[in-house]
Amino acid sequence: MPSTASVATTSSRPPGPTTGVLGDLVGPVVRALGLAPARRHSGRPGRTHIEVRGVATPGERSTREDLVEELLAVPGVQGAVVNAVVGRVVVDHSPDVELARLVGVVEDVERRHGLDRAPADTSGKHPADVTPWSRQVLALGVDLAGLGLVGVERWLGLVPLTRSIPPLLTGTLSLLDAVPSSRSAAERTAGGATTESWFSLGSATLQALGRGPVGLVVDACYRVVRADEAAARTAAWTAWDARAPLATHAAEPLGPTQRPGSLPRGPVDVVGDASGATALAAFGTVAALVPERAAAVLLAGVPKAARWGREAYAAAAHRAVADLGVVSMDPAALRTADRVDMVVLGEGLADRLADAAATVGRVVVVDDDATAAAVVRLQAAGHGVALVSADDDEGLAVADVGIGLGAELPWSADLRCADADQARAVLLAVAGARAASWRAAVLALTGSAIGAPIAVTSSLVGLTGRTNAPVTLAALAALGVNTWAGRRSVGEGRIRPL
Structure with a gap:
């Protein structure tokens, strides 16, 4: 599990005396599949965080006040505050207070x-949420089961199940997952967490049933990296929460924020969409001329490495950064960092952070009370913008990468x-993102450039496997080199080994 803290989900009604343990085991799996809503809760002995619906709306002050009053009336409850930004109520209590009573x-x-x-x-953003970790571990389990199945088939001399899986199905799902525009469309329709769940598990299942051991091993490596990230985020949160006074969790809801225009496209977006369009065009052409090669052509164009x-x-x-104590409230932030080329600093932070910020791109120093306006102005001009601030909630909320700094830790x-050392480490991680994306994009193009001629000219026997090999190996190379780069991004000698 990601940490030693209790992290689980419950159904919409409190667990009974015989369902609590089962719920703790089954809830994350159900949640990872995106099958049913659940009330998240997490905590440690003496403190519990419980999801509350609707409290993020600025007009729900009476709800927040009533909730705190009702919880304080429960025997054994020592304190309660509502964090409207993350949608949780945090309760300090004696060990004999039952979760069911609080829920x-x-x-x-x-x-x-x-x-x-x-x-x-349903976002899965909160670092105490076990769902992202469960999702990757579940997909890893499918990969390992697939490897076992391949081994049994070969040991017993059975006809492989892989022959019954249409390569076109595998190629279509892989393309939808890897092409940024198609994945974004799915996320807008079904939500980011649900899209991630079904693509992760669907891809792992088709890997298990429809490809050889190399693809399964590569996919398993990817799941390990993603599960490790989720575990690290939870561990950093748990360590911080163990030290944090209850009052630090209190937060009023944020006002509405909206980015002025779309985030600029990065190397992965440009190459991914171009590769996807090329693959579809080539598929249509080849399907009309040589139908038996069409699926292989589609597989060759999947920009998985990107x-x-x-x-x-x-x-x-x-x-x-989690190893250094940084608490990540949104895992998407470092995934947009490759499109950041501007950093906004208030005058009070410029002396300490300007050198690290300069590794990202151009640094804009403004009055401490003008940072939000500067972020919006730069975004409107077409830039990706990071902001480091100790107290500008509005600016941090609208920035593409918002880095909060100081004892108050803006929600x-x-x-x-x-502290400033942690902020410098985050800025260095942001600075390395663009080069990492370029490496991944080039590797994706290389894999497709090698796979496409194979798809068109090679023997039909085992064609899809040979075509997919360079795409898979390019993805493995991108996974390995960028995992290494990410681990080293904050500076050598400060990172614990995996």
Whole structure:
């Protein structure tokens, strides 16, 4: 599990005396599949974090006040605060207070205020949420089961199941997952967490049933890197929460924020979309002329190395900064870092961080009370913008990478740093993202450039396997080199080995 803290989900009603353990085991799996809403909770002896629906709305102050009042009335509860930014109520209590009692209070208050049908948090962003870790471990289990199946087939001399899996199905799913525009469309329709769940598990299942051991091993390596990231985020959060006074969790809801325009496209986006369009065009042409080669042509064009390389760098960089104590509130932040070319600093931070910020791109120093306006202005001009601030919640919320700094640790930040050294490490990680994405994009193009001639000219016997080999090996190379780069991004000698 990601940490020693209790991290689980519950159904919408409190667990009974015989269902709590089963719920703790099954809940994360169900949640990883995206099958049902659940009420997240996490904590340690004496402190519990419980998801509350609807409290992020600025007009729900009465709900937050009633919730705290009701929880304080529970015998054994010593304190309670609502963090409206992350949608949790944090309760300090004696060890004999039952979770079911606390969840019951939360649900009663939600019903009284008409929030019981408000949507549950499905983002998986909160670092205490076990769902991202469970999702990757579940996919890893499918990969390992597939390797076992391949071994049994070969040992017993059975006809491989791989012959029954249409290569076109595997190629289509891989292309939809790897092409940034198609994946973004799926995320807008189904939500990011659900899309990630089904692509992860669908890809792992087809790998297990439809490809050889090399693809399964590579996919398993990818799942290990992603699971390690989730575990690191949870561990950093747990360590911080163990030291944090209850009052530091209190946070009012943020006002509405919207980026002025789209985030600039990075190397992975440009190459991924171009490769996807080329693969589809080539597939259509070849399908009309030589249908038996069409699926192989589609597989050759999958830009898997591009997406996996960016993911690998972000995951490893998250592990690196988490080892230093940085708390990551949004795992997407370092995945957009390859498009950041501007850093905004308030005058109070310029002396300490300007050199590290300069490794990212151009540094803009403004008055401490003008950072939010500077971020919006630069975004409107077409830049990707990172902001380092101790107290600008509005600016941190709208920035493409928001880095909070200081004892108060602003809740709107994507990455929360206790001191300047941690902030410098995050800036160095952001600085390495663009080069990592270029490496991944070049490797994706290389894999396709090698695979395409094979798809068109090679023998039809075993064609899809030979075509897919360079694409898979390019993805492995991107995974390996960018995992290494991400781990080293904050500086040698400061990183614990995996």
